[in-house]
Amino acid sequence: MIRKLRYQEIDFEKYSRCLDESCQKNWYARKNVLDKLSGKWHILVYGDYEAVMPIHLTKKFGFNFVHMPLFCQQLGIFSKKDDSEINHLFLAFLKKEYWVFLYSFNQYNNFPSVLEKKKNYIIPISDYEILRRKKYFKGRKSTTKSTRHLIYKELSINKECMMFIEKNSKGIPTQADFEIFKKYLDFLITNKFVTICGAYLGDQLISLALLITENKELSLLALFNDEEYKVENGSSFIIDRILQHYIHEKKFNFMGSNIRGIEVFFKSFGAELHEYSFIENKILKKFT
Template sequence: MNPIWIKNIEINRNKWDACINECSWGNIYSLSFYLDYITHNRWDALIIGDYDYIMPVPIKSKFGIEFTYRPDFCQQLGVFTKFNIIEKEILQLFLKKLTERFITFIYPLNHENTVFNIKKIKFNKKTNFVLNLNTTYTEIYSKYSNELKRNLKKTEKSNIRLNENTSIDELINIYKDAWQNLHFINDKTYIAFKKVTEHLIDNKKAKIFSVIKNDKILSACVIFFFKDRIYYPFSAITPDGKKNNSTEFMINEIIKKYCPSPLQLDFEGSDITNVKLFYKKFSPINKSYFQITKNVYFLEKFIIFRIFLKNVLHFKK
C-alpha cells in the first residue's frame, strides 16, 4: 500500500475535499480551492486508495531544482485520512516518497502527524496556540494575564470600537505600510490571499474586523471559519493602534462574539518571541506540530553558486 503520485490536473477535487471534510483534523489550508489560489495551481498530491489517505504537495523550482515547501498562509499541511487515525507506518510511507522525489524541501506537517526518525529528514517542533471557546467569556477572561487585563481596561476609556465593514484591500495596505520592509510578501501572494479571502467571504466563511477611533483604522484582521476552528491568519496594526492596544481589544472582542461555542480560536503560531508572548497573554494551549526539512542548505548554497557563476561569466564578457 504505497502512496501514488497524482499530478494537479488529475486530482479529483470533490473526492479530495470530501476527505479533508471527513478527517477530524482536516484544515482549511488543505482544501483544493485554497491550495489552487495560494500555490497558483502548482501543487500535486500523494494518495493511497480512493482518496483514503491524502497529502498535498506544493511545488516550486529554482535553477531547475524542484522542491516542496510551505506556501505563505499555509501553516499546516501533512497527511489526512477519512478514517480519522493515521498509523505511523502509513505516515512513514508518505514521507519516504518526499525524500525520494526531492533533493531538498521544507514542509509543514499537521498536529496529528506523529514524529519519528526517518533518514535524511529533520523534524522541527513548531508552536501553535489554540484557545477553546467552549465556556463563558467570564471564565476565559479570568485566565488572561494581568498585563492583558490592564490593557483592556485602558481601551474602555480610549473611545475605540470594533468595525465589520473593512475591506481586504484596506487590511493588506495597512500591513504593507507597517511591515513591507521587514516581511517580504510579494504582490502575487497578496493577490492570491485576497482571492482566498473573497471566496470565503462570498461563502460566509470569513470576516474582516477592524478597530476604529475617530473614523481612523488602528488595526485590522481577517478570520476564516472551517469546521470547529476560527483561523486568525492575517492581521495588521498602525503605530496609533499600538499606542491604543487595539489588537488586544480586537481579539478580545472576537472572543466575546464567539463564546461560548464549540469553536476554537487558532492563533496560527508563533515561534517569534514577541508574537508568542503576545498570544500567551490570552492563556491558550499549545497544539504543536512538526515542520520537516531535508538539505535546506543545499539549495541556498546552490543558488549562491549560480549567482556567483553568473557574475563571473558576465565579468569575463
C-alpha cells in the same frame, strides 16, 4: 502502497471525501483553497484514497521543490485514523521522490521518529468570562481593561480597509507576495470565508484583523496595526473583543508563532500550545 498523482490524475471526489472523513481536518487542504494558493500541486495517496497528502511545488534554481504555499501554515496527511506507520511511509516517499525545501505536517500527524516542531496556539471553545478571569495573563487583563475607550466594528472590505492593509503590511515581505495576498483575500471574500474586524479610536482605524471563518473555528490570517497608535494597544483590544463575541461557539487559532514576543502575546490570552512537525532543507534555506 504510496503513489504520486499529478493534479490532472487526482480523483477529486475521492480526495474531498477523504478530507471530510479525516480526523485531521484542515481548511488549507481543500481543493479550492489549494487551487488559489498553489499554482502547482500534487497528492500522495495510500491505497484507494484511504489516506492523502497534498504537496505544493515551486520552482527554485530551475528545479521543482516541495514547499509550503504562501499564507498556509500546515498541510500533512489526512485519514480516518492517524497512523504513525502509514505517516512514516508518506514521509519516506516524499523524501525519496522529491526535493523538499519545506513541508509542514498538521498537528495531528504522529511519526515513529522524532521530527522538528513548530509552535501553534489555539484557544478551545470556552466561556469568555471564565477564560478572561482564569487564563488571561495578569498584564493582558490590565491592558484590555485600559482599551475600553476603543470601538470594535465588523467590516466589509472597502477602500479604507485596503489602504490600511497596504500601509501596514509589514509581515508580507515583497510587493509580489502582497499581490498574491490581495488575490487570496478576494477569494476569501467572494466565498464568504473571511471576517474583518476593526479597532477604532474615534473615527480612526488603528488595528485590523482578518479571520478565516469555519463552522467551529476562527483562524487569524493577519493582524495589522498602525504604529502611530501603538500606545492604544489596538491588537489586545481587537483579540479580546473577538473572543468576547465568538469563543463560546468557535475555537480561536492564532496560526503561529515561533517568534518569542508574538508567542507570549498569544499565550497571554490563555491559548494552548499545539506543536506540529515539519521537515526543512537548511542548506537550501541559506541560499534564499
